[in-house]
Amino acid sequence: MTESMIGFVVGLAVLIAIAAVLGRRYRREHPEDGSGWVRMREWLDAHHMSWMHHKH
Template identity: 55%
Template sequence: MTQSMIGLVVVVAALLVIAFVFARRYRHAHPQETMTQWLDAHHMGWLHHRH
């Protein structure tokens, strides 16, 4: 692996860890909220829009 490729893998792994930590923190603070409600609340209803 080249040095830039290793750097990219490290950055992606770090971002995934950060996202996981924030998701766990949010789920702990709002245990009653479902993923669909979260998406709607954050203006991302288009991800699960039904026709």
């Protein structure tokens, strides 16, 4: 692996770790009440990303 590729992999791992920590904190502070998926779908639709939750 080249040095730039190693840097890319390390950076990607750091971003994934940060996302996991933030996601865990969000889930702990906002316990699921059953409407989490509905809110996510509404957010995706509002941001023109409804294609992400359509079944193919």
